Amino acid sequence: MSSPATTTVTATPRRQRIMCGLMAAVIFTVMLVVSILLKTHTTGVIAFRTSDQVATTGLGIAMAAATVYLSRARVDADASGVRVRNIVGTHTLPWSAVRAVRFDENSPWASLLLVDDDELSVLAVQAADGERAVRAVEGMRTLLAASRADGVRSEAPHPAT
Structure with a gap:
């Protein structure tokens, strides 16, 4: 035999993991910026509060986590x-x-x-x-x-x- 037999194989999608990680970082960053800027802008009808900022940040975390989950x-x-x-x-x-x-x-x-x-x-x-x-x-x-x-x-x- 010229080469030893393969005993185990482990594979993960490298490119997909990189892309999902980058996309998750972008999604979280955008949602964080939106939540920070939320209180500084108002339409006159709606006044955003701290709870809205927290909810927007939480939504960004959830969306980023879902994106990372795609690379499992x-x-x-x-x-x-x-x-x-x-x-x-x-x-x-x-x-x-x-x-x-x-x-x-x-x-x-x-x-x-x-x-x-x-x-x-x-x-x-x-x-x-x-x-x-x-x-x-x-x-x-x-x-x-x-x-x-x-x-x-x-x-x-x-x-x-």
Whole structure:
């Protein structure tokens, strides 16, 4: 063997995390500036108070937190299986439940083709991350192939017949 077998694969969407972090900082900064300037401007009909400033700042914090939450995608794979955490939900699958690791040329992210003919998007492996994404897909494919070759079979959900 020319290179040691891949034992674990961990991937996160680097570019998405950077962009979400920057956007969260911009959102919070804009909302903070708006809340500071809120008391200095009035329409004559509405007088803004300190509570309005606090609420606007709180809204900025909530919006920034929601933006950061979009970057929570992650995939962890080892010899026993793969754990995929997307924006909403986490899936832990044994390799026996996975038919193939797919990453098409024009696809924005990778996906797992499952034995029950479902497809699970892997948002942590994104085309925008370039070589990092390719290495993650190759690592998952190596682990999948090793599980087939070694006969490593975990209990997997089988479709009803």
